[in-house]
Amino acid sequence: METAQPPIIPTAARRRSQVTIKLLLIGILVLLLHIPLNLVNNLRQERSANREAAHARQGVAAVEPGYTPAVAAAEGYRMVERALKHSVLVLTLVFTAFFLFETLAGLRLHAVHYGLVGAALCLFYLALLALGEVLVPGLAYVGAAVASSLLIVCYSISILHSYARASSIAVLLAVEHSILYVVLRMEDYALLAGTAALFAALAGLMFFTRNVDWFAQEAGKEAAS
Numbered sequence: 001m002e003t004a005q006p007p008i009i010p011t012a013a014r015r016r017s018q019v020t021i022k023l024l025l026i027g028i029l030v031l032l033l034h035i036p037l038n039l040v041n042n043l044r045q046e047r048s049a050n051r052e053a054a055h056a057r058q059g060v061a062a063v064e065p066g067y068t069p070a071v072a073a074a075e076g077y078r079m080v081e082r083a084l085k086h087s088v089l090v091l092t093l094v095f096t097a098f099f100l101f102e103t104l105a106g107l108r109l110h111a112v113h114y115g116l117v118g119a120a121l122c123l124f125y126l127a128l129l130a131l132g133e134v135l136v137p138g139l140a141y142v143g144a145a146v147a148s149s150l151l152i153v154c155y156s157i158s159i160l161h162s163y164a165r166a167s168s169i170a171v172l173l174a175v176e177h178s179i180l181y182v183v184l185r186m187e188d189y190a191l192l193a194g195t196a197a198l199f200a201a202l203a204g205l206m207f208f209t210r211n212v213d214w215f216a217q218e219a220g221k222e223a224a225s
Helices: 011-015 018-032 034-058 069-085 086-104 113-134 137-159 163-185 190-208 214-218
Strands: none
Touching: 011 069, 018 034, 018 086, 018 113, 034 069, 034 086, 034 113, 069 086, 069 113, 069 137, 069 163, 086 113, 086 190, 113 163, 137 163, 163 190
């Protein structure tokens, strides 16, 4: 008497389109992270309005002579406002780096990993707002960028299982924050600099993924090196 064979579930069919689904989840996460970023922007507007109202009650002139703490705080608020406008680019580039490590190195990252990295990136803007009220904009930016980047890099050592991969994330964050700072300081050429940075980022993405067999990735096979 023949025994019934258990049904065979094809692995390729079960794992098909995992890459596409992960990309969609990353896109959704970028959109969801705009909720806390909008809260940061609302907090910036509220604190800026409260500071202006306090100066008005004290009879402080709208334009004070010299570089005073009030002037520094106003510049800090403007820097936060402009930095928030580039938040989509920052989040997308960092998430893309983790996605490439996950795909090319055969790692498995959970949505929680991406969410925690995104939370650390959101803290950059909150720290920039907080430090901008007590420090000059340049020091506030450096302090916020270093704090957020250290948090992400230390976490990357664990989830990427490699100091070399975490170092790559550190380099990416350093380059990204440096370019963003230049863009924020260039009033007249901000659009040109931002567009050039986008071209460079897209060119880098094309270069590092030029040999990836995305069909093999979707079928659960090993990518061509």
